[in-house]
Amino acid sequence: MGFNRMFGVLVAVCICFGAAAQNEDTTLVMVKADIIDADTREPVKAKIKYESLPYGSKIGVFSGNSFSFNIENGSDYAVMITADGYSPYSETIKASDATDRRIFKTIELKPTGVNKLIRLEKLIFALGRAEITDASHQELDELVEMLKQNENITIQLEGHTDFRGNAKQNMKLSEERVEAVKEYLVGKGIDKKRIKTRAFGGTQPLSRGDDNESRRSNRRVEVRILSN
Numbered sequence: 001m002g003f004n005r006m007f008g009v010l011v012a013v014c015i016c017f018g019a020a021a022q023n024e025d026t027t028l029v030m031v032k033a034d035i036i037d038a039d040t041r042e043p044v045k046a047k048i049k050y051e052s053l054p055y056g057s058k059i060g061v062f063s064g065n066s067f068s069f070n071i072e073n074g075s076d077y078a079v080m081i082t083a084d085g086y087s088p089y090s091e092t093i094k095a096s097d098a099t100d101r102r103i104f105k106t107i108e109l110k111p112t113g114v115n116k117l118i119r120l121e122k123l124i125f126a127l128g129r130a131e132i133t134d135a136s137h138q139e140l141d142e143l144v145e146m147l148k149q150n151e152n153i154t155i156q157l158e159g160h161t162d163f164r165g166n167a168k169q170n171m172k173l174s175e176e177r178v179e180a181v182k183e184y185l186v187g188k189g190i191d192k193k194r195i196k197t198r199a200f201g202g203t204q205p206l207s208r209g210d211d212n213e214s215r216r217s218n219r220r221v222e223v224r225i226l227s228n
Contacts, residue, residue, distance in 0.1 A: 033105040034105075044065055045063065046063065047082050054076075086109040089109055113225065147190050154194045154225075156224040157178040157197045157224075158199075159173075163202030177219075
């Protein structure tokens with residue numbers, strides 16, 4: 001084999017290898033999930049929205065008791081699910097969690113019964129403040145969607161603080177926090193008559209720990225279903 005011909009073969013091999021590597025980098029991961037009732041295990045028809053993170057440049061919306069879509073390798077997607085009579089559900093799906101480029105899930109929705117308590121896990125308050133951060137908006141928007149889909153539901157927002165510090169100031173701060181959440185919900189179109197508030201200050205901590213995570217978990221607002 002002449003030098004020029006051999007060189008051409010080597011170039012072709014390199015090009016093919018490079019193309020294969022490039023294709024591997026952009027391989028899609030399939031996400032597939034079933035949506036069921038957490039108690040009965042029966043399928044639940046829901047509204048599903050997904051968007052790419054962090055900027056939401058790719059968005060999809062559909063309905064049903066199952067869903068599937070493709071995501072790019074190395075990407076993260078937020079999935080938000082709402083259904084009549086159920087608490088809203090959200091999750092971040094990471095392509096890195098795939099097995100053989102597939103992610104299969106069973107998503108359990110929790111019914112919203114009277115006196116049921118929903119903890120807003122992603123609603124975070126800074127120490128000593130009542131401002132709602134931008135990072136908290138997604139979870140609050142899911143609550144808005146649930147209230148819009150279930151127009152007979154009334155709720156009570158229950159505010160809590162870290163148990164350290166002055167008890168009177170903690171009570172005032174917890175009042176300000178539930179009012180901030182109520183104001184957000186009303187601003188999104190929820191009738192204020194459907195929202196009651198109650199403040200507990202630092203009297204009902206989730207944790208007595210003195211580390212940052214324990215204190216953060218105590219600074220919270222919970223949603224109690226009063227009627228549906």
